[in-house]
Amino acid sequence: MVAVHIHTPQDNLPEKLGEYLLAEQDKALSQSKTFKVAISGGSLVNVLKTGLIDNSKIAPKIKWDQWEIYFVDERIVPLNHPDSNYGAFKVAVLDHLTVKQPKVFPLNASLVGKGPEENKKIAKEYEDLLPKTIDSLLLGCGPDGHTCSLFPDEEHKYLIEEKTQRVMWCYDSPKPPSDRITVTLPVLADAKQIAFVAEGSSKQPIMHEIFDLKNTKLPTALINKLYGEKVTWFVNDEAFTKVETKTF
Numbered sequence: 659m660v661a662v663h664i665h666t667p668q669d670n671l672p673e674k675l676g677e678y679l680l681a682e683q684d685k686a687l688s689q690s691k692t693f694k695v696a697i698s699g700g701s702l703v704n705v706l707k708t709g710l711i712d713n714s715k716i717a718p719k720i721k722w723d724q725w726e727i728y729f730v731d732e733r734i735v736p737l738n739h740p741d742s743n744y745g746a747f748k749v750a751v752l753d754h755l756t757v758k759q760p761k762v763f764p765l766n767a768s769l770v771g772k773g774p775e776e777n778k779k780i781a782k783e784y785e786d787l788l789p790k791t792i793d794s795l796l797l798g799c800g801p802d803g804h805t806c807s808l809f810p811d812e813e814h815k816y817l818i819e820e821k822t823q824r825v826m827w828c829y830d831s832p833k834p835p836s837d838r839i840t841v842t843l844p845v846l847a848d849a850k851q852i853a854f855v856a857e858g859s860s861k862q863p864i865m866h867e868i869f870d871l872k873n874t875k876l877p878t879a880l881i882n883k884l885y886g887e888k889v890t891w892f893v894n895d896e897a898f899t900k901v902e903t904k905t906f
């Protein structure tokens with residue numbers, strides 16, 4: 659069973675995500691000096707800005723200097739490139755933090771654009787810096803059911819089926835840019851909590867496929883099945899219009 663929070667426009671999804679993260683932060687910091695979070699790119703970064711930076715109830719309670727922030731996937735582009743997940747997060751969130759900064763772990767930009775061997779090295783280096791256990795994974799869901807850079811097509815099965823390597827080079831990505839790195843299922847298996855965020859009408863067909871048809875060929879639906887007990891979805895009612903089931 660996964661937990662699903664369905665938000666109406668009046669019911670503020672970014673604030674609910676912020677409250678969830680505050681609770682996870684406080685839980686982690688009661689046992690450790692750091693709160694380890696790994697985030698997606700895409701639409702999630704603006705939800706984080708609204709929930710954690712712009713929200714005056716949440717913002718003062720975030721202990722940014724005790725956060726370690728990793729990326730569940732990253733596009734292999736320079737960090738200031740418009741496609742960079744780190745770059746998008748920097749503009750949306752980090753640039754607004756003037757007093758306390760988290761420790762952020764981007765990929766090794768010096769290896770970007772050099773070729774296949776360097777792309778594998780970027781993935782390996784990222785695997786080496788990633789802690790075994792992440793407290794909170796914050797994931798997106800593409801309209802094709804991908805999450806992280808784990809894509810549902812046959813050509814990219816090697817990523818979702820990987821059992822050992824924790825971070826891999828994703829080549830020929832169906833969504834540009836073509837070269838990426840992504841965490842694999844072992845990282846999700848070891849994480850303490852997993853949250854998905856999906857908003858908007860473009861996500862309606864895929865929400866139906868994930869929640870009604872439970873099509874586990876989709877990485878998102880497979881993650882629900884494998885790790886459901888620690889999975890929470892934050893969706894808005896627009897994205898969830900076509901979902902009929904009430905049992906998740």
Ligand SMILES: O=C1O[C@H](COP(=O)(O)O)[C@@H](O)[C@H](O)[C@H]1O
Nearest residue numbers: 698699700701702798799800806
């Ligand atoms: O390419 C990516 O897409 C997914 C989904 O993005 P969204 O904009 O549809 O939410 C994202 O989670 C992933 O990190 C990103 O690299």
